[in-house]
Amino acid sequence: LSKKRFDKEIPTTIVLLLLVQYFPKILLNTNLIFFSPQRFYCYSVGMAGILFDDIFTIKNVNPDGKKFERVDRLFCDGESFKMDLILDVNTQLYPLSLGDQFRFVLCTTLREDGLLDENEYDPLQHYPRTDPFDYVMFGKVYRINNDEDKESTTLSVYASFGGLLMRLTGEASYLQGFIMATPKHKPDEEQRALEKHLEKSIDKIQKLQQLLNDMNENKISLDVLEACPKLKEAVNDIDKLKYRITILKRSIENQKNENAKKVKGNGKPSDKKKEASSSQKSTQKKDYIKVLNYGDSIVGQLKAIFTDALKNAYPTIDDKIILVETNNPKYGDYQINNALKICGILKGSGEKVTPKDVATKIVELVPKSDLISQLEISPAGFINIHLSKKAIGQKIGNIFNKGIELPVLEKKRVVVDFSSPNIAKEMHVGHLRSTIIGDSISRLLEYVGFDVLRLNHIGDWGTQFGMLIAHLQDKFPNFLNETPPISDLQAFYKESKKRFDEDETFKARAYQCVVKLQNFDEDFVKAWKLICDVSRKNFENIYERLDIKLTERGESFYQNRMISVVKDLEDNGVLKLEEGRKVFFPVNCSVPLTIVKSDGGFTYDTSDMAAIQQRLLEEKADWILYVIDAGQNLHMETIFAAARDLKWYDEEKQRIEHVCFGLVLGEDKKKFKTRSGETVKLSDLIDEGLKRAGDKLVEKERDKVLSKEELDAAQKAVAYGCIKYADLSHNRCHDYVFSFDRMLDDKGNTAVYLLYAYARIRSIARNAGIEKSTLNEYIKKLQENAIPLDHPAEFKLAKHILKFCDTILITLDTFLLHQICDYIYGLATTFHDFYNECYVIQKDKDGTVQLFENRLILCEVTADIMCACFNILGDLAYVYSVSIEIIILKIP
Numbered sequence: 002l003s004k005k006r007f008d009k010e011i012p013t014t015i016v017l018l019l020l021v022q023y024f025p026k027i028l029l030n031t032n033l034i035f036f037s038p039q040r041f042y043c044y045s046v047g048m049a050g051i052l053f054d055d056i057f058t059i060k061n062v063n064p065d066g067k068k069f070e071r072v073d074r075l076f077c078d079g080e081s082f083k084m085d086l087i088l089d090v091n092t093q094l095y096p097l098s099l100g101d102q103f104r105f106v107l108c109t110t111l112r113e114d115g116l117l118d119e120n121e122y123d124p125l126q127h128y129p130r131t132d133p134f135d136y137v138m139f140g141k142v143y144r145i146n147n148d149e150d151k152e153s154t155t156l157s158v159y160a161s162f163g164g165l166l167m168r169l170t171g172e173a174s175y176l177q178g179f180i181m182a183t184p185k186h187k188p189d190e191e192q193r194a195l196e197k198h199l200e201k202s203i204d205k206i207q208k209l210q211q212l213l214n215d216m217n218e219n220k221i222s223l224d225v226l227e228a229c230p231k232l233k234e235a236v237n238d239i240d241k242l243k244y245r246i247t248i249l250k251r252s253i254e255n256q257k258n259e260n261a262k263k264v265k266g267n268g269k270p271s272d273k274k275k276e277a278s279s280s281q282k283s284t285q286k287k288d289y290i291k292v293l294n295y296g297d298s299i300v301g302q303l304k305a306i307f308t309d310a311l312k313n314a315y316p317t318i319d320d321k322i323i324l325v326e327t328n329n330p331k332y333g334d335y336q337i338n339n340a341l342k343i344c345g346i347l348k349g350s351g352e353k354v355t356p357k358d359v360a361t362k363i364v365e366l367v368p369k370s371d372l373i374s375q376l377e378i379s380p381a382g383f384i385n386i387h388l389s390k391k392a393i394g395q396k397i398g399n400i401f402n403k404g405i406e407l408p409v410l411e412k413k414r415v416v417v418d419f420s421s422p423n424i425a426k427e428m429h430v431g432h433l434r435s436t437i438i439g440d441s442i443s444r445l446l447e448y449v450g451f452d453v454l455r456l457n458h459i460g461d462w463g464t465q466f467g468m469l470i471a472h473l474q475d476k477f478p479n480f481l482n483e484t485p486p487i488s489d490l491q492a493f494y495k496e497s498k499k500r501f502d503e504d505e506t507f508k509a510r511a512y513q514c515v516v517k518l519q520n521f522d523e524d525f526v527k528a529w530k531l532i533c534d535v536s537r538k539n540f541e542n543i544y545e546r547l548d549i550k551l552t553e554r555g556e557s558f559y560q561n562r563m564i565s566v567v568k569d570l571e572d573n574g575v576l577k578l579e580e581g582r583k584v585f586f587p588v589n590c591s592v593p594l595t596i597v598k599s600d601g602g603f604t605y606d607t608s609d610m611a612a613i614q615q616r617l618l619e620e621k622a623d624w625i626l627y628v629i630d631a632g633q634n635l636h637m638e639t640i641f642a643a644a645r646d647l648k649w650y651d652e653e654k655q656r657i658e659h660v661c662f663g664l665v666l667g668e669d670k671k672k673f674k675t676r677s678g679e680t681v682k683l684s685d686l687i688d689e690g691l692k693r694a695g696d697k698l699v700e701k702e703r704d705k706v707l708s709k710e711e712l713d714a715a716q717k718a719v720a721y722g723c724i725k726y727a728d729l730s731h732n733r734c735h736d737y738v739f740s741f742d743r744m745l746d747d748k749g750n751t752a753v754y755l756l757y758a759y760a761r762i763r764s765i766a767r768n769a770g771i772e773k774s775t776l777n778e779y780i781k782k783l784q785e786n787a788i789p790l791d792h793p794a795e796f797k798l799a800k801h802i803l804k805f806c807d808t809i810l811i812t813l814d815t816f817l818l819h820q821i822c823d824y825i826y827g828l829a830t831t832f833h834d835f836y837n838e839c840y841v842i843q844k845d846k847d848g849t850v851q852l853f854e855n856r857l858i859l860c861e862v863t864a865d866i867m868c869a870c871f872n873i874l875g876d877l878a879y880v881y882s883v884s885i886e887i888i889i890l891k892i893p
Contacts, residue, residue, distance in 0.1 A: 050110035052178035053169070056080040059101050069210045070217065072165065073097070077105075084171035091165070095136040106134075107169075109178075138162040143199055145179055161199075164206055289624070289656040290813055294409035297396055298806035300324060300335075301408060302372055303386065307337055310366040315359075318343055330793070333377065333385035334800065337363070340382030356382025393799050394787035394855075398780045400802070401788075401858050405869065407449060408806055410813075414452045416616045417443045419628035420544075420551060423460035424536045425469055425494045428543050428683040430673050430739070431630070434662045437728045437875065439628035440549050441818050442660065444873045449809065454552065454620060458612065459540075461533050461555035464602075465494075467515035470528045471507060472497035480531060481524060487535050491682075543683055547721060548875065559611035563603045566611045567596060573647060587642035592635065594643055609640050613657075617649050624656040626816070631661040631734070660816050663736035665728075673739055687724065693741045694720035719745070719753060725875050726752035730822040750826040755867070758829040762864045766857055769842055776861070779854045788855045794838040798859055801831045805866050818874070825870040832863050 057077035064076060071093040077086040086105065090097055097103065111128040131137055140162030147156060156173035160166070169176070295301030304322045311322060323338040340360040347354050360382040367376065375387040399406065419439020422428045428436075439455070446453045472493070477485035487493050500507045518525045537553075544551060567583070570576050576583045581599030585606075594606040616622045627637055637659040645652055667673045673681055695716045698704065704712055727744035730751075731737035747753045780786050790796040808824040841860060843851040 050108045050112070052107040052109060053176065054104070054106045055082050055084060056102055057084075057086055057105050059097060059099055059103075062097075062099050067211065068214070069207070070214050079171065082171060082175045084169055084175065086170075087166070087168040089162075089165035089167070090136075107178075138165065140165075140167075142179065147173075161203065164203070166203065287653060287656075290810070291411035292408050292810070293411060296406035296408045296806055297400070297803055298408050298810060299372070299388070299800070299803050300807040301810065302370075303335060306367060306370055306373075307363065307384075310363050310368075311339060311343075313366045314362045315343060315347075318346055327385065332379075332383075333375070333387040335386040335388070337384035337386070339363070340384070344382065360384050388800070390790045390796060391785070391787045393796065393803065394790050395785060396803060397788045397790075397799050397858065397862055398783070398786045400862050400865065402777060402780065402786075405805060405866065408810060410449055410451075412450060412452065413446075413623040414454075414621055415446050415624040415626065416454045416456055416620055416622045417446070417626045417628065418456045418458050418612075419443075419626075420540075420549070421458045421460070421629070422536075422540055424533050424555075425465065425490055426536075427491045427539055430665050430681040430683055430686055432683055433665060433686070433724075434728055434733070435628050435630070436543075436547065436549060437725050438660065438662055438733055438818065439626075440547075441725075441729055441873060441875050442626060442628065442816055443550075444875060445809070445812060445818075445821075448869075448873055449813065454622075455550060457540075457551040457553045457555075459553060459555040462557040462560065462608075464512075464515050466518055466529055466532070467511035467513070468497045468501040468507070469494065469532055470514040470518065470525060471510045472500060473528055473532065481527060484531070490532075490535050490539065539684070543687070546687060547725070556608045559608055559615065562611040562615055563607045566607060566614055567603075569614075569647070570596060570610075575646070585643060587639055587646050590639050590642050592639060594639060606640075609636075610643060613640060613644050614649055617644065617655070622655070624658070626656075626658055626660050628660045628662070631663055634659060634661055658816075660733070662733040666736050666738045668738055668740055670738060687720070690720040690724050690741065691716060693745055694723065697745050718756065722752040722756060726755070726822065729818045729874055730826075732817060732819050734817075750822065755825060755829055755871075758832070759864060759867045759871070762832065762860050762867070765841055765860045769852060769857065771852070771854075771857060773861075776854055776858055780858070788858055790855070792839050794835040795856065795859060798831050798835040798863065801828055802859075802862055802866055805869070821870055821873060825867055825874075828863060828866060828870075832860075835859070 057079055059075050059077050061076040063074050067074075069089075071091050072089050073092045075086075075088045075090055075097060077088065078084075079086065080102075088105075108130075111130050113130055140160050142158060142160045144159040145156065146159070154173045155170065156176045156179070157168055157170040158176060158179050159168050292301065295305065304324055307322045307324070311318075311320065320339055320343060323342075325336050325338060327333055327336050337360075340356040340363070343359045344354055344356045347359070357378055357380055360378045364376050364378060364384060367373075371392045372389055373386060374389040374391075377385040377387070379385065396406075417439055419442075420432060420436040422432050443453050443455045473480055473485065476493075476496075477483075477487075501511055502508075514525060518529055543549075567576075570583075570585055575585050576596060577586070578584075579593075582595055583597035584593040585596050586593045594610065595604045596607050596610070598604060613625065616625050627633075629637065641657050641659075644650055644657070650657060665673045695712075697719065698707075698712060698715055703715060707715060723744040727739070728737070744751055745753055747757060780788070783789075788799075790799050804824060808821055812818060812820050835856075839853070839856055840851075841853055841856045843853070845851070
């Protein structure tokens with residue numbers, strides 16, 4: 002190759018082993034695959050798309066002494082073609098060391114036939130060509146150089162695999178596959194500039210990686226200090242911090258030893274994770290939910306029946322009933338799957354039994370039940386349960402007449418702590434999940450008859466108020482007589498924070514203002530209240546729009562109680578003095594609570610301890626639920642452990658739980674931000690939702706059939722309902738991607754689809770002109786008020802309706818509200834199948850109209866259950882806003 006130029010056109014894509022791809026003029030993408038010789042798999046070098054194939058031996062590793070994180074630079078010699086190879090490899094994924102041999106293959110495609118891949122390389126897709134290989138990389142060949150000697154035939158190929166570099170040097174005849182698509186004239190300036198930029202970028206990456214490695218290894222080099230000027234200020238504190246850590250570790254160890262001698266520890270919070278993988282196991286084990294009557298819960302009734310039968314059949318075996326829904330009606334509606342496990346236990350004790358024998362004994366002790374029409378036992382010991390259509394029909398009729406019969410539960414006093422914004426800061430998208438999830442949990446608890454206190458633990462106290470008051474005094478000196486026109490409190494906060502960080506005199510004044518506020522100086526308390534009132538207007542506007550009801554009880558509420566908490570902890574002898582601070586180490590917890598700072602001030606830990614004490618001892622709460630992001634998990638578990646150690650509550654009887662949730666992500670799957678990188682204001686997000694919903698309605702030409710008032714109501718119903726449902730339909734424990742396009746889609750599990758489904762179901766009875774009283778009379782004439790369910794689709798829909806109570810009980814146990822969303826979506830799709838298969842109103846060719854009353858009742862009950870779900874999910878107010886279902890029905 003040397004200086005020779007070629008006119009041959011280069012294929013656009015190259016992929017595999019080092020998977021390669023040509024880019025115009027400069028870059029060549031390549032795939033690398035290599036593996037150990039002992040697992041050698043014969044591939045012909047002449048196979049389609051293979052550029053190079055040889056065995057290499059590692060002669061040196063990181064010769065200059067530099068090692069990047071998880072990456073080694075290998076210097077290797079080729080076996081067959083006498084090539085020199087320098088290659089960066091992630092040796093954490095694919096360990097290699099000095100003297101190892103590996104096969105190294107470069108290719109241009111993953112296809113066996115040599116044709117170009119249609120799509121970019123997908124590491125999750127199966128490519129047969131990669132099967133014999135252990136390590137695959139995709140990258141670009143960015144440079145091919147000849148030796149400076151014109152007579153030389155040596156060629157060097159340079160490639161980058163996501164920042165991992167390769168240089169392959171040797172006889173040009175062995176590298177003929179690497180033909181650059183370059184013109185016959187010298188590279189233009191653009192190409193040279195790009196190559197130079199690429200080299201600088203790679204060099205910069207390497208330097209940054211080295212800096213990161215130095216910092217990870219605690220190497221405070223001159224480069225690190227130059228890159229991080231503020232680090233110089235912290236260097237002097239390192240020894241002090243190390244000393245404090247040593248003291249804390251010693252204190253923790255001493256505390257563990259003392260507690261081990263005195264009492265049996267309650268266990269550290271992290272032990273809960275070992276005992277139970279989720280809150281479901283924990284709550285079930287402790288039986289926080291006591292069911293007095295299962296109401297219309299089919300699963301609950303069946304479990305109760307078979308639990309008694311199993312205990313009577315095998316009183317010495319403690320086994321919970323395993324009840325599952327069958328997929329095939331041939332095997333009944335539900336199935337009991339305990340026999341196999343019990344059979345194993347009995348065989349272990351010497352009894353000769355089969356799973357069928359076990360199941361038979363259980364079935365013999367099942368009492369007669371109107372709910373069950375037939376029991377069958379399979380050869381494998383499964384008990385197949387066929388539900389009585391008559392009993393199911395009766396329940397549907399009763400729901401139509403009287404409403405759903407919810408399970409009767411032992412009543413609880415519940416405190417739900419959610420939303421909790423900070424004063425002087427606008428609510429942002431981070432508050433969205435806590436507000437929506439907390440509200441829906443509160444609605445669920447209220448729906449089952451619990452006494453619920455919804456608390457908004459706002460951040461309305463602390464040192465930040467010193468700088469805010471000082472800034473208020475300077476900007477609006479007459480604030481005591483005239484209410485200052487603070488229109489943007491967020492900007493006001495940023496201004497004060499900037500002065501606090503940059504002006505030492507202002508900072509000193511801010512601290513003085515804090516002291517005067519904590520001493521309840523009248524003028525400073527008035528300034529504090531003024532700032533709180535401005536913030537509160539912003540919060541209340543958001544809450545009003547989303548129909549959120551809350552009782553505000555901020556940190557200031559607990560100020561006097563903090564004093565009594567400190568005394569309580571001192572009296573209990575749990576506080577230790579560490580460098581002037583009073584700290585509390587709950588039993589076996591890894592991090593202490595700082596109760597009193599060295600300057601005598603209180604902390605968030607003190608406030609949270611005062612709050613949990615007040616809720617337990619004054620509010621007499623049976624349950625306390627903290628709806629807070631998952632990042633606060635360790636803090637909340639430490640607070641719970643502290644309260645438990647102090648005997649403020651009994652965890653066997655009282656449910657104290659962190660209802661955590663993940664982040665809201667943008668469509669780029671990164672933390673949801675504005676284009677400028679700032680946190681998204683919640684008010685802006687809601688406004689954008691309204692705009693998108695309005696555009697969607699206009700796009701569907703709803704503006705032509707609705708009045709302005711109706712269009713506004715429909716717009717709010719769709720926007721607010723969609724924002725709420727989009728959050729609640731995801732597992733709260735996971736992050737979720739926020740997408741207006743997805744949430745406004747009228748297909749799939751979205752609020753739009755469900756609202757329209759609900760509206761159209763309601764329209765069936767309205768269009769038929771049938772009143773509820775007429776259908777009640779129809780039910781009275783039926784035998785035992787049992788709605789006929791002769792068609793399979795009718796029976797299937799009725800059974801799904803009756804899963805509502807089971808879904809409520811499960812959600813009370815887990816607080817995973819997406820379970821209700823999944824249920825209502827399943828109900829809508831089941832109804833869709835029913836409506837396609839079963840006429841509700843049939844018009845014959847001769848004009849005769851036949852009404853199937855039983856099916857019309859199924860329609861109305863389906864809508865009633867959907868309405869109940871909407872209420873729990875926070876949508877009911879919008880669904881019924883100016884008869885929204887009628888508004889939607891005006892649309893053809």
